[in-house]
Amino acid sequence: MTGRGVGRVLGTQHTNTREFRVVLDEDDYLQLDDLVVVATEVPKEGTVRTYGVVTEVEAVYEGAQYESDTHRIAAEGILPGAKVRSARVAVTRVEPEVWVSVDPGELVARAEGAEREKALYVDEMERPLPVGLGRDGAPVYVDLDFFDGRKGGHMSISGISGVATKTSFALFFLRLLTARGDVVGEAAANLRVLVFNVKGEDLLWLDEPNARFDEEAALAWEKLGVAPTPFPSVSFWAPPRPRSGDVVVPDTGGRLEGVEAFSWTPREFVDEGLLRFLFTDASDARNQLSFVSERVQVQLRRFARDVAGRPGAIVLRDPATEPDGGPVTPHVGERVVVDLAGLIGAIEEFLDPPDGDPDPRWSGRTQVGTISAFLRRLHAAEARLGHLVRAGPSRRIDRRAAQVTVVAIQGLHDLAQRFVVGALLAETFAEKERSGRRLPLTVVVLDELNKYAPREGTSPLKEMLVDIAQRGRSLGVLLVGAQQTASRVAPEVVENAAIRVSGRLDAAEAERAEYGWMLPSTRARARLLKPGTMVLSQPSLPVPLVLEFPFPPWATRKEEVAPGADEDPFEGL
Template identity: 50%
Template sequence: MSFPAHSPGDQTGPGSPVGRVLGTQDASPLTFWVAVGSDAYLQLDDVVVTQRDLPDRGTVTISGVVTAVRARHEGAAFESDVFAIADGMLPAMVQEAAEITVTRVEPEIYVPPAPGAVAYRAHGETRDAALSFDRMQRRLPIGIGRDGAPLYLNTDFLDGSRGAHVSISGISGVATKTSFATFLLYSIFTSGVLGSKAESANTKALIFNVKGEDLLFLDHENNRLDEPTREAYHKLGLDAGAFKQVTVFAPARAGDPSGSPDVASRLTGVDPFYWTLSEFTEQRLLPYVFADADDERQQYTMVVHAVAAHLAREAQPAGGGISLDGTRLGSYDDFVDYIVEQLNDDETRSTWAGSSVGLGTVNAFARRLISSKRDLSRLIRGDLPGGRAHQISTADAGQVTVVDLHNLPDRAQRFVVGVTLKTEFERKEKAGTAKPLLFVVLDELNKYAPRDGTSPIKEVLLDIAERGRSLGVILIGAQQTASEVERRIVSNSAIRVVGRLDPAEASRPEYGFLPPTQRQRALLAKPGTMFVAQPEIPVPLAVEFPFPAWATRPSEAGAAPRATLASMVSATDPFAVVGSTRDGGIDDDEIPF
């Protein structure tokens, strides 16, 4: 097989010749096959380009990605012929062919490539054009392709300019969903795609940590970071290192009158969080105590909202607790017992729950409220002071805010996630502007926004998915099974990412954006390999992202950086106090891991 004279190292041509457009298979403007030369090869994900000259229209360049590769003996009639051919007793030749799915036609004259036309493995500017990277004004590096060159994401489809939100799916512990989400954040913060230093510094991230204490050391460099990993980051235009500004919140320790954070491995730089009884009643947080997926469809939710409204009207602050009808309540247990007592009293029941609610409905509410004491007593307190010091807020925190939930039972986790998202979304609504951006990383999204049923948390997440783009709230949701997540949340995600999948899950229609071969490959994808789909490229890209440069578990935690918010350039508040645990800095007397 012969090709036009072309040096493999020549960067001025379309690429290195690898074969010719196959004539025995139909070629269309969207897919075609290439016969691979005997001295060449094509693998899945390679970028291929060919050209066709049209009369009076010039040259059309047709680019695509390899989505299937096959090899066969030509000249064999029976399956047993393979042995005769291998022994040299039967003449035949091995021929490989690759299916090319078209990603770009330039100019946009949709004609099929001509059979026999030379096909090239694209490189350099030709490769970037084939993947539409040259059209991206703000290219966000997301990893390395199979050809060893960087791959990018169009930031316009991430920050709300033309689209927003990311959906990441894969098997827990194998798909590295959280690792990719944090790498995505690191690339956003350090690549410069957000514009000025001030804008980058003001952009925030809110991460909920649900598995161990793995995400509590994002501001510590990974002690397993080696030179090849640093080179991988440099190849993407990034410096390998830890997150510079991290604020960590952990729940107040149960029964501790000082309200110290309940963490084991990180001894400094952690702020406790809880809600006082006064804040709980004033902010009408009672519905988030009943945050199970099916609760909103039950009749007792009428009682929930009626009681919440009554508490907001009548409760008065009293020290760390509240006063109701002259009775001081100093703990969540006392608070629950008092409400149940009022609902059981015939004279006060209608005042609290309404006159049209039956006793059975009231009892259903009371049973669920009583059961919440075990899970929420440590979070809703009457023995600790109020104020902003214990509230989860990204506005007063570092660039990255980590909320630790792993020590909390499921019901308490739902409460914290729901109330925090509600508070942050309302704060962005009041600001009335999309800048600065807030990225929310939430794992186990199928638990908080399941496909069936409704709940206060699900309503907040739907609000973020449908209106968050205009308010600068970007959801990066991760889940094992996208098929079990609310459709409207998944469909509003402009970026979809898939890691290692379970075979049954891979067959679901939610993964219809993956070509058949990629669905099969997702069953055996190794950790660190993701398939990323974005609107401008019709074929998902197979991406390998580098090993985290920040600690992903306590054993990997090296020294923390001593950067402060002042070093991040804050044009809005040049007199801000830095160095506290609240702003992510490290005090001089702190001992970093």
């Protein structure tokens, strides 16, 4: 036994293969999440080592029969009584695999060094990536095979908002993933990360050092084997400011420099079938709008023709009359589509011409009411995300520009947010589907997953996310999804995440079946977790672990940005 003895296995209760209790020595202690090991002599098998993690710690006056005896022992001192402290241990591993219970009275030691790694199955992980520090200050590992698609994929992060842990942990994880190429191996090459900034502008400073970063945090990062620096390679993208005319300026508040504006041209809009992402409301699927949308989409593809000398713009011409596919010069008076409003106008001409019946090729046998609803929805979308579609040079988000691509959608309307997420996910997934290879990996970080893949209803975006959750693993598209309440997210998405992480949870939420992977004691504690403390579950470990992750070396707000060399010396003059 390498560790220090802290107590002995309790003998007044049955031990079993799942759990046992430890009566602690008077001069030592165990706290929650401590790792312990017990050696048991098994006839015919020899020594069996049982590893476990402390899930509860208890103390009682032995000799006290009645509650009032507490006073007699502690205050008056007339009753002899001994304080007995004990700890409950959940078994994590038995080695060799002889599933016997530990013997009562056996010495319980802290699992340290190699024993600790055994308790955490680190020795069996091919690529153990540190993802935080345990209560004992030593790293806690995640088996990368279960994240990057070899044996499992995806990560699901839950936790109430305001404690700012979900995104922080996701980024912390990404930083380790991108910095520990030595562990990640071949999957580290050309690894790309797509992050959506959905709240505040927290993620727009990932490349700036944090002024509040201190020594203590630096020490923790050192233990994780990563130099505490901001993300070295990040590109920032934001939608263009609406109604800014020809000048395309990214629509962000605190940061403008280094942020690129993104938009799609009508041509891209049509080619990539983005129309469907305008109908992502759960109610849209119910009233046949998706049917019209699909039909219109098909016709758009057939009718769209490039316009000579106007990059990205299109005109809609009947392919039956003009089969040649090259760029065309618009006729006098012909509608040239340069933005979403123009596109909607052109669609309207087919579906609801002012002087006649709808073109059946476009409308099918849809009832008039449905067509009007479809058009109303299109007009509403135009008001909300019209500025995201404009002709001109391509302003697509270039996910190859940097290792981490941050897309700022916090300022957009919900509908526009869903549109952008849908468009980018579709693009990413289609790209990987074409290549058919798992590597290089693409990691997508998406907060508020319940908005994009809600439990109830169906939408093209939800289908997309479910598809990614189910097939993304083999295609190397890995979703790091975060949500306040896993119970509101499509079960297919949550269930496919091999790695589950939770920060502080709402008390009622913690009781739900979605958190069945936690031990009862962990659930009870999930209400009390501090920011920076998470519960982690992974397939290679039978019990969830509690870990802490250090303060980030990158800024999460403008005020945190450390004054650097590129500061404008004339600022304020």
